[in-house]
Amino acid sequence: MSKYSDIKKVISKNFPGNKIKSIKEFPEGYNNLAYDVRLDNGDYVIKIIKLKGFETYVLKQNKIKILICKKFKNFPIAKIIKSDYTKRVIDKPYTIAEKLKGKSLQKSYKEINNKEEIFEEIGELYGKMHSIKVESYGELDSNLNLIKTYKSWYCENCKKAKEILVKIEENNLLSNRTLKINKDFFKNNKSFLKKEIGPRLCHGDVSLTNILVKKSIGKYVVSGIIDFEFSRASGITQELFSGLREPDRKYKHKESLVKGYLKYNNLPKDWQQLTCLYKWIGSLDRLTKINGMVWRDLNKEQTKERKKHLRKDALRNLRNMRKRLDLLNKSKNL
Incomplete structure (x- = not known):
């Protein structure tokens, strides 16, 4: 069987x-397999859906496009x-999308000569998207109906952080001393979660791999945002950073x-403290998931090294976010 037999x-x-x-x-794909396909009639992106239980979520993209473009053409x-989704052509669902010009910002970052302009433009795009209000927090199904809803951002995120800390304790992922430091840190700073703004329409996976840029008249511009399958009604500061x-x-x-963001939407007054807290929670969560991670392009030894590197990064981020938030709190109280 040839390498691209299913795509063919x-x-x-x-x-x-x-x-x-x-x-x-x-x-750069993690959840699904995506292919850059060039035919004599144009360029396309063919995506083979691997993520079970979320197969139809990729279809949200067209509905979100219509929703946002009503307000921002x-x-x-x-x-x-x-x-x-019939599995008659191949044994997995697939989608075909038009291909936007450009490469991911993650891949292009080093060669970009106007980085500040690019990030201002990214801020504008997320400000536009986050200006769309939603009635409740939760996930969005393929028809943009709210599911798994919850009313309190503060309570939901406190619950999440506490569950992560329990997992870390049960699996001995941190020393007792370090665990106590992190528990105390959350207890002292969780009130910032009450300052978040939402619920708003959010992309759900705003890594730089999902932002496309292209060169135009000697400088780079944002050419697209892709992969909306995890879009949801969420908090804006968490999404932006x-x-x-x-x-x-x-x-x-x-x-x-x-x-760029403030041209189209507001941020909480304490957005920097909130950002540190979210990154702290994200790093804490990463610690609980590293052991179960797999990469299709890595062998056993490479996988071991990658996990070791990720754990080191997560621990460093925990320390950095605690330190950064403490400094912000001190400067606020001066």
Whole structure:
């Protein structure tokens, strides 16, 4: 069986008579398999859905595109032009979407010569999206109906943090001393969760791999936001600064990000403290998930090294976020 046999079957079914110029797998996908497909009639993204229980969630993208573009006409979201859940062509569901020009910001970052402008533009796009109010917190199904709803952002996130701390204690992922330090830190700072603004329409996975950029007249511009399957009704500060990749590009360019964002939406007064708290919770959660992580392109030894590196990063982030938030609190009280 050839490397791209399933993709070729999808192409043959949906684009009969068209010549294949190239097929490349996107290396940055984690939940599903995505392919960059060039045919003689245009470029497409074919996604094979692997994530069980969420197969139809990718279809939210078209409905979100319509919703946002009613308010902001040229908001850059790719259109899904075909979806097939019958498993008659291949043994998994798949979608075909138009391909937006550009590469991921994660991949292009080092070559970008106007980084502050890019992050200001990203802030504008998220400010626009977050300006859309939703009646309750929760997930969105493929028809944008609210499911798994909850009313209190504070209570839900306190519950989440406490559950993570219990997992860490049960699995001995931190020493008793370090665990106590983190428990005390959360107890002293959890009130910041009450300052969050929401519920608003959120992307749900705003890593730099899901932001596309392209070069235009000597500088880079944002060409699209992709992968809306985890979109939800959530808190805006958590979304704007979420992500655990190192180095933290969004926080590095936070002034430009916030400058663009405030053109279309407000942020809480204590957004910096909230950001630190969210990143602390994210790093804590990462510790509980590292052991179960797998990467299809890594062997056993490489996987072991990757997990070791991720644990080291998570522990460093915990320390850094505690220190950063403590400094912000001290400067606030001066």
